[in-house]
Amino acid sequence: MNWFEELLNNRALETALPEAIWETVVMVGIAGVATVVIGGVIGVILHLTRPGGLVPMRTLYAILSSIIVNITRSIPYAILMVALIPFTQWLIGSSIGPIAATVSLTIATAPFFARLVETSLREVPSGTVDAAQVMGMSNGQIVTKVFLPEALPGLISAITNTTVVLIGYSAMAGLIGGGGLGRLAYNYGYQRFDSQVMIVTIIVMVIGVQLIQWIGDKIVAAVDHR
Amino acid sequence: MISVRELTKVYRQPTRDVVAIDDINLDIDDGEIHGIIGRSGAGKSTLVRCLTLLDRPTKGQVIVGSQDLTAVSDTKLRNARRRIGMVFQHANLLSSRTVAENVAMPLEIVNAKKAERRARALELLELVGLQGLEDTYPAQLSGGQRQRVGIARALAADPDVLLCDEPTSALDPNTTDDILTLIRSVADRLHLTVVVITHEMLVVKNLCDSVSLLEAGKIVESGKLSEVAADVNSQLSRSLLPLPTHQPVTADLVIEVVGKADAVNTPIGSTIAAENPVTVDIAAANIETLGTTRFAHYLLGINSDQPINLTGIEATLARHGFSVRVRAARGVQA
16 A cells, blocks of 8 residues: 555656646647648648559659658657757757657658558549549549548548557657656656656556547547448 | 540550550430440440540540530530539449438539538439438448449439449349339430440340440441341341350251341241242241340251252342341352
8 A cells, every 4th residue: 555655645746747748748739730731731642643643743752752751751750859959949949848849740750641641542442533523523622522531531540540659759759858758757767766657657658549549449430431 | 415436545555555445436316325335355444434534535536415525624524524424333432421412422513502412312312212311321222222322423413414334233133124224214204315335235135225346446336226136147136136055057058037026927937938949947046025126036947958049048038027147058059
């Protein structure tokens, strides 16, 4: 019982944990929205411009696919976040804090999300696109009325996966000044050997990820009519 | 209503050019149901894609009404396409929308009001016999029901032309009959010009007024169903009126004849024998009705103890309205 009493009276947990959770939520929230918007647009463009796509554009596709998406994805996040410090400084005016961390987080996850979007869109049967074209739909209408609604279950799964990846990355970002649960676990759990903080942080993260996955699966089930 | 002129599609490949359809000419009248039949690889799919301009033809014109679809801009093409309703082999419905929303899709493009779209969808669903299913999703329907939704959707924008690409190839025989009956009845009721692309002769038999045979990218035979079927020398006639399995025929003269309408009632053996000194065996026969016309297709073995006068037999048959094809002639007078 002693260990639990100690846990309940742990000052670090009492004051630092809620703040850390909030910082993580801010980082994942802002970076998540930015990733979905930027990565989503890139994903749609990738799908439209690929060879055999609705509006094939070889050069644009090559640039987006190999240079932006593949190169960014091949740099480990631990290196990317450090390398981007000057860029973040220039963009935000600071390289410390959860808001600054969202820059490198977005740059790291948007290409990943773009690939997931491209894969989901590829699952939409080409026959439905033929049908839409024969009806007289414009390419813009085909994207908003056919591709996105038909791929919605896949897109939601992609958002769920990306959010989980973001939570992992955000913990790493905590180490170089991003704050959040990553920094809490590092400062207290690693540097002060406070195993209670470490355990609680892990539990919070596991619960958070489970919750996101559960919500994501529920939404997929609700929108999936296939 | 539909004129196709010198339509050619060449797929350029690194090593060689593939001519998928080759100089196709076709005229389909207002209100006519025209079948285009061919085996897989004959160019059917390419032809459909070129007729709707899903693929740009390499050469030639597709004229619907008075508009040449190959000559208009992309924006105008989108408008022109609204005059064509298309039915696909696998219906190609959107799984994310209810049945009614699928049917109303062509109306969304022209910004029809929501209530108006719903009313039109319900009206069309009743026309195709799916009342009560408007709020279900396509995944909950059977293949035949999905195809009915596809037909309703094709009709939503009030097209003049209905283009059906293998509409029954994924369906069982009973459902096939139902769908063909449905296409026939909506075509009659709405006075549509219909083009049906298929590999099934049954579809042509049960649905079409006229037919074209597509082989290796070319139309090799074309005409009114009643005329091509009556010509024993046409390939289409042999597929439309197939003979049952039979023993090999050994006779001095072996001929195939096809007659239609009143000719079907002619007692074929005695008619030939009455005017020529021969005996006639019917080795195989097929009598059936296509559309409203009855047809008879006979395989005849003809023997005689003297040289046979083929010209005389042909004259007799021609007088009774039969077309003749000689299969084997051993005992025929030179």
